[in-house]
Amino acid sequence: MDRDPLGDARTLVRDRYPQAVYAVLAGSVLTEHRTAGSDLDIVVVLPLGDLLAPRRESLVFASWPVELFVHDEQTLDWWLAKERPERKPTLHRMVGCGTPVVGDPAERQAACRAVLDAGPDPLAPAQLEAARYGLTDLLDDLTHAADTGERQVIAAALWADAARLALVAGNRWNGTGKWLLRELRAHDPDLADRWLAAQHDPAAIEAFARDVLDRLGGPLFDGYRAVAPRPEVTAPARS
Known part of the structure; x- marks a missing residue:
């Protein structure tokens, strides 16, 4: 050193x-x-x-x-x-x-x-809807998971995604690894503490994720629609 x-x-x-x-x-x-x-x-x-x-x-x-x-x-x-x-x-x-x-x-x-x-530019409306939909979908999976292993995996994914979307809600830069925590602490130290404390508790993770969703406009499933560009398809050459 x-x-x-x-x-x-x-x-x-x-x-x-x-x-x-x-x-x-x-x-x-x-x-x-x-x-x-x-x-x-x-x-x-x-x-x-x-x-x-x-x-x-x-x-x-x-x-x-x-x-x-x-x-x-x-x-x-x-x-x-x-x-x-x-x-x-x-x-x-x-x-x-x-x-x-x-x-x-x-x-x-x-x-x-x-x-x-x-700071970053705000998400476009379609991006924000996709983020809300993704977190809503994970919450639904966690609620109905019957397999213990699957429940643990879903909870871990929900825990990480909820932190990233908490930064979106605060219009803060995102991060991976240690920078995810550092950005969350810089944004809201109390929220970061709640996030860390929830890590191994699926019920606490669910509560944290629902709080984040409320900051983004609430859960989104019914009526969600994402329109993708139509791919260009080249017709096969005639023999």
Whole structure:
């Protein structure tokens, strides 16, 4: 734990990508969340058109597990734009909240932080209805599950989905793994505590999910309709 993550990240980038325009060290390694297993998450931005971008690399350097996210400005733009409708701003967080180790990414960092602060766009009506329908369907499955194993699996799925939709209801960014909990805590600490406490109690999970559904407009089944685009079908060639 006495290793220097910033110095090691800087050395790695300069050795592996000497052409880098800038690089940012992100993740828990520079925070109170650092553990003995923390890795170095590094976003590296190369000159425009560099053939090494985009790519992701996993390696070990100076005893650190390292994840490298390599881009040029054009590919970085594309991946950042892709995150916004998905409501999972992983790359925005890494760039916007990371610590520079090479070059000066100040302008890009400010832009990423502005997106994070603004929050996601609200779901479109059809997306919101689909989310309500999905959670309603899981609740119904849990209510009528007779098999103990199936009930446990349904409860686990409902527990995770309810947390994600609680973030939708609060117009907050989503997350996976530890970031799901971190986002929920940032949104509503009491709600996060309720969610954690409910994890192994199907009745508590059901109550939590119903509360989330009420925040989204209530259960939705009767009358729900989703219209899909008609696929283009090519007629077979005549012999």
